[in-house]
Amino acid sequence: MRLFVAEKPDVARELAAFIGKRNKASPKKEARYIEVGDTIVTWARGHLLEQGEVDDYFLDVPRTKENSSRGRLYWQHVPLPILPKKFLYVPSKEDSDRSAQLKEIGRLMKSATDIFNAADRDREGQLIFDEIIEHFGISGKPIKRLIFSSLDDAALERAFNSAVDNKTPGIFNMGLAAKTRGQADWLIGMNGTRAMTLAHVTPAKGAGSLNVGRAMTPTMSVVVRRHLEILNFKSSAFYVPMVELPDGTVLEWKKRLDESDTKGLDANGKIIDRALAERIVKAINDGLEGEITEAKSTERREEPPLPFSLPSIQSELSKKYGLTVEEITEACQSLYQKKMQTYVGTDCPYLPEAMHGEASDVLNGLKAMFGKAVSGTNVTRKYGCWNDKKLSGEGGAAHHGIIPTGIKGSISSEAERLVYQAVCNRYIAQFYPEHRYLAISLKAAFGGATGDEFNATAKAVISNGWKDVEGEGDTNEDRTTDNDRTAPDSKAGAQKPSDMGGRKG
Incomplete structure (x- = not known):
C-alpha cells in the first residue's frame, strides 16, 4: 500500500482526485483518509505534535502543596536556565481530534510499503511530516518527497515524476531549520519570560507575566523606540525659496555654495532664518542673474516589479485597497485551493527558470479575463525574476513567487478578485517591454560661487511599457517638484527668473 500524507484535508482531496484520474480509480472517503485503489491519502492538519511544556522535563520532581498546583510546578521551584538535553514532542493534550488523526497516520505508516511526503513545500511543511516519522520511528521503507507549488494536474504530474528521497539534504535540512527555530523560540520564551517575571513582577507591582520572545521582543523594541522618537521629536520651521524660469521650470533652493557661510542655517544646511530666505527672494526678484551650471538628460529603463511574495502582496493590497x-x-x-494560483506561503518573489517555458499556456488560460493585457505580451521576453540562484533551498525544494496557473475558476469575494487581479497583472507585466523615461536634472547658481544653488528634476516618459498593465501608466511627465509642468529646457547658460516664491516647511 502506498501512503501519501498531505498537510491539510483540502490538499489531500485534490491529491486523491488526481491519483484517481491517473490510476483510473474512484476515491473512497473514510473518516481520516481517502482510499484510491491500492493508495491511501491522509492529512496532518498542521502540526500534530507539540513541544513539551516545562513540567514535562521535571516529572521526577515530587509535587507538593508548597511547590505545585494541579500538578504544575510553581515557577520559582524550577531552576533557570531550562536547557533540555533532548526536546520533547508530544501529541496534543487538549485537541482529541488531532491526537486521533496522529494515531491513525501512525497506523497507516506502519502498514504502508511506500510513503510520500505531500506536505507544503516550505520549512514548516517538511517538519510537520518529519516529526511524525520520528515520533513513530518509521524506517526501513522508501520515503519520498513530492514537491509542488500548485494543485493543477500539470504541477502534480511534475511532482510525481520528480519525487526525490525525503532525506535529500536540501529538503531534509529545511525541516531541521524549522525545528531549530522552534527550539530557539522555546528556549528564549520559556527562560526569558520566567526570568523577567520572577525578577520584576511581585504582588506589590501587580499580577501577570512579562512575556519574552525571540521575535516578539526585538520587534516590540523597534516599535517602542520609534514611538519614543515620535514623542520626543521637536519640529522646526525651515524655508525653501523657489524660482520659476521663463520656460516654466521651477527651481528649489538646495544649499549655500559658500560652506563657510552658515549664518541663518541649521546643522543640516536648511534655512531657518526667514529674513535670510526673504533676502534671497528679494535679490533674485531685483534682478540677480542666475546661471544654469548643469543640465542632464539620461534615458532610464525600468523592469517590471518582481512577482508577489505573501508579505509583498499583503503590504501592497492593504495600502491600495x-x-x-x-x-x-x-x-x-482560497485561490490556491481552487488551483487558480500557486502556493502562497512564500517570502521569495523569484521564479524557477524552467517555469518560463510554461508562460504560453498560463497566458492562454488568462485570455478570458485579461484578453487585452495578454494580447500585448511577448513570451520570449525574460527578465531577472526568472532566476534559480535566488530561490531558497536545494533539490528543487524552493519557494517561489505567487503567480497564476492559467486554470479558470470562480471568484467568490471582492478580496479574491483584487488579489487575483494583482497577481495576474504582475505576471503579465513580466512579458511587457521595460518602462522607459528620461530622467532630467538642472542645477542653477544665483550670486556666483558664494551664492545659492537651486535645482529641479523631472521625468519625461518615453514608453509606459509594463506600467500599462500595472495601472501605473504616465499620461505626462511625473515631476518631483511641486508644479506639474513640461520638462525643463536642457540648456546651460544665463537665465532670469520670471517669478519667485518662498515655502515654509
Whole structure:
C-alpha cells in the first residue's frame, strides 16, 4: 500500500482526485483518509505534535502543596536556565481530534510499503511530516518527497515524476531549520519570560507575566523606540525659496555654495532664518542673474516589479485597497485551493527558470479575463525574476513567487478578485517591454560661487511599457517638484527668473 500524507484535508482531496484520474480509480472517503485503489491519502492538519511544556522535563520532581498546583510546578521551584538535553514532542493534550488523526497516520505508516511526503513545500511543511516519522520511528521503507507549488494536474504530474528521497539534504535540512527555530523560540520564551517575571513582577507591582520572545521582543523594541522618537521629536520651521524660469521650470533652493557661510542655517544646511530666505527672494526678484551650471538628460529603463511574495502582496493590497492582512491571506489561500494560483506561503518573489517555458499556456488560460493585457505580451521576453540562484533551498525544494496557473475558476469575494487581479497583472507585466523615461536634472547658481544653488528634476516618459498593465501608466511627465509642468529646457547658460516664491516647511 502506498501512503501519501498531505498537510491539510483540502490538499489531500485534490491529491486523491488526481491519483484517481491517473490510476483510473474512484476515491473512497473514510473518516481520516481517502482510499484510491491500492493508495491511501491522509492529512496532518498542521502540526500534530507539540513541544513539551516545562513540567514535562521535571516529572521526577515530587509535587507538593508548597511547590505545585494541579500538578504544575510553581515557577520559582524550577531552576533557570531550562536547557533540555533532548526536546520533547508530544501529541496534543487538549485537541482529541488531532491526537486521533496522529494515531491513525501512525497506523497507516506502519502498514504502508511506500510513503510520500505531500506536505507544503516550505520549512514548516517538511517538519510537520518529519516529526511524525520520528515520533513513530518509521524506517526501513522508501520515503519520498513530492514537491509542488500548485494543485493543477500539470504541477502534480511534475511532482510525481520528480519525487526525490525525503532525506535529500536540501529538503531534509529545511525541516531541521524549522525545528531549530522552534527550539530557539522555546528556549528564549520559556527562560526569558520566567526570568523577567520572577525578577520584576511581585504582588506589590501587580499580577501577570512579562512575556519574552525571540521575535516578539526585538520587534516590540523597534516599535517602542520609534514611538519614543515620535514623542520626543521637536519640529522646526525651515524655508525653501523657489524660482520659476521663463520656460516654466521651477527651481528649489538646495544649499549655500559658500560652506563657510552658515549664518541663518541649521546643522543640516536648511534655512531657518526667514529674513535670510526673504533676502534671497528679494535679490533674485531685483534682478540677480542666475546661471544654469548643469543640465542632464539620461534615458532610464525600468523592469517590471518582481512577482508577489505573501508579505509583498499583503503590504501592497492593504495600502491600495484597505484590505486586512487576514483578508488577503485567506483570499490567496482560497485561490490556491481552487488551483487558480500557486502556493502562497512564500517570502521569495523569484521564479524557477524552467517555469518560463510554461508562460504560453498560463497566458492562454488568462485570455478570458485579461484578453487585452495578454494580447500585448511577448513570451520570449525574460527578465531577472526568472532566476534559480535566488530561490531558497536545494533539490528543487524552493519557494517561489505567487503567480497564476492559467486554470479558470470562480471568484467568490471582492478580496479574491483584487488579489487575483494583482497577481495576474504582475505576471503579465513580466512579458511587457521595460518602462522607459528620461530622467532630467538642472542645477542653477544665483550670486556666483558664494551664492545659492537651486535645482529641479523631472521625468519625461518615453514608453509606459509594463506600467500599462500595472495601472501605473504616465499620461505626462511625473515631476518631483511641486508644479506639474513640461520638462525643463536642457540648456546651460544665463537665465532670469520670471517669478519667485518662498515655502515654509
